[in-house]
Amino acid sequence: MIASENYTSQAVMEAVGSVLTNKYAEGYPKARYYGGCENSDIVEQLAIDRAIKLFKVDHANVQPHSGSQANLAAYNALMNVGDKALALGLDHGGHLTHGHKVNITGKLYNFSHYGVRQDDELIDYDQMRDLAINNKPQVIVIGTTAYPRNLDFQRAKQIADEVGAFLLADIAHISGLVAANVHPSPVGFADVITMSTHKTLRGPRGGMILCNANIAKKIDKAVFPGSQGGPLMHVIAGKAVAYQEASTEEFINLQKNTVSNAKVLSEKLQNGGLRLVSGGTDNHLILVDVTSLKLNGKDAEDLLASCGIIVNKNAIPYDNLPPTITSGIRIGTPALTSRGFGHKEMEKVGEIIVNVLQSKDNMVIKNALETVIELCKEFPAPGIVVR
Ligand SMILES: *Cc1c(COP(=O)(O)O)cnc(C)c1O
Numbered sequence: 001m002i003a004s005e006n007y008t009s010q011a012v013m014e015a016v017g018s019v020l021t022n023k024y025a026e027g028y029p030k031a032r033y034y035g036g037c038e039n040s041d042i043v044e045q046l047a048i049d050r051a052i053k054l055f056k057v058d059h060a061n062v063q064p065h066s067g068s069q070a071n072l073a074a075y076n077a078l079m080n081v082g083d084k085a086l087a088l089g090l091d092h093g094g095h096l097t098h099g100h101k102v103n104i105t106g107k108l109y110n111f112s113h114y115g116v117r118q119d120d121e122l123i124d125y126d127q128m129r130d131l132a133i134n135n136k137p138q139v140i141v142i143g144t145t146a147y148p149r150n151l152d153f154q155r156a157k158q159i160a161d162e163v164g165a166f167l168l169a170d171i172a173h174i175s176g177l178v179a180a181n182v183h184p185s186p187v188g189f190a191d192v193i194t195m196s197t198h199k200t201l202r203g204p205r206g207g208m209i210l211c212n213a214n215i216a217k218k219i220d221k222a223v224f225p226g227s228q229g230g231p232l233m234h235v236i237a238g239k240a241v242a243y244q245e246a247s248t249e250e251f252i253n254l255q256k257n258t259v260s261n262a263k264v265l266s267e268k269l270q271n272g273g274l275r276l277v278s279g280g281t282d283n284h285l286i287l288v289d290v291t292s293l294k295l296n297g298k299d300a301e302d303l304l305a306s307c308g309i310i311v312n313k314n315a316i317p318y319d320n321l322p323p324t325i326t327s328g329i330r331i332g333t334p335a336l337t338s339r340g341f342g343h344k345e346m347e348k349v350g351e352i353i354v355n356v357l358q359s360k361d362n363m364v365i366k367n368a369l370e371t372v373i374e375l376c377k378e379f380p381a382p383g384i385v386v387r
Pocket of ligand 1: 004066067068069071094095097143144145170171172173196197206207
């Protein structure tokens with residue numbers, strides 16, 4: 001139940017396991033620095049065309065090796081070293097690559113950070129605007145890694161326009177929801193959109209950048225030769241497969257179910273007495289404050305692991321505990337929903353989580369583990385062929 005994880009299909013895994021891993025194809029379709037790229041051109045162009053159609057954008061670069069590489073390339077296209085940027089702080093649900101001091105992005109660029117309000121734990125767009133007016137950033141980033149609510153791209157665009165900044169939407173977590181129209185799209189608001197391809201989108205591990213036609217050349221140059229060498233052609237083949245899958249009715253239903261499963265789970269947890277950050281969820285994840293159960297995030301993570309439920313400890317806004325301990329856990333529904341879990345099963349999972357965290361009792365954990373194993377047998381992981 002790691003919120004950033006999912007199961008790809010067997011078709012995606014076959015593409016990623018294909019002979020395309022052997023090919024060097026530096027450059028872009030029809031403009032390569034190596035010979036023998038005819039098949040690579042077909043594969044990459046297919047991935048690009050499908051991405052453009054899926055997200056309804058002008059331009060797609062499918063080469064970033066990961067979401068982090070996509071962000072680095074996007075910054076490289078939009079800023080000079082030392083330029084100012086503005087993003088949500090990591091401790092409030094942002095990402096390391098949004099200018100955290102331990103990350104290269106925090107060393108190359110001059111980031112300041114907005115947060116969520118203490119009372120309702122929602123993104124403080126007024127603070128975003130104040131910081132934007134005071135600091136005059138070149139880029140404003142909107143995107144989250146541990147935030148259970150919808151993002152207001154329109155509001156962020158108004159603020160970016162007011163100060164003449166580029167708006168970068170990092171939809172790493174929610175790209176599947178966006179593709180299925182289950183979360184509002186940043187298309188039409190953001191100048192550049194970055195993402196990971198392996199989270200809700202269910203593709204292979206990788207990244208992608210979408211943008212308007214006017215900055216397409218800049219983005220392409222910033223990926224190659226700006227920050228990467230040869231593209232991972234086998235992964236790009238996997239992306240092409242995933243984008244086709246993501247354009248089906250089945251995928252749209254999967255994303256709807258991912259969100260409704262999160263709602264069912266959040267109600268179960270709240271009824272069991274757990275406090276949820278922001279009081280609930282609009283998307284695929286839930287952030288639980290475990291301190292009322294006399295637990296910290298690390299202990300809660302360990303307790304749940306002992307009954308076969310894997311989540312991650314996660315800082316909650318205004319957390320007093322260090323990142324290695326934290327006061328919360330982050331729980332996601334994408335992977336279980338891809339396995340076929342519905343509302344009935346999510347209620348069972350919610351019950352287990354509440355019982356285990358409340359009782360911390362060995363007998364309860366043992367029974368919970370049995371139920372978890374039964375559920376996993378009933379809903380086997382997609383994409384895994386047992387030979
Ligand atoms: C996961 C994530 C990334 C980085 O993605 P990787 O593919 O792990 O490099 C970037 N931004 C956000 C908001 C994320 O959640």
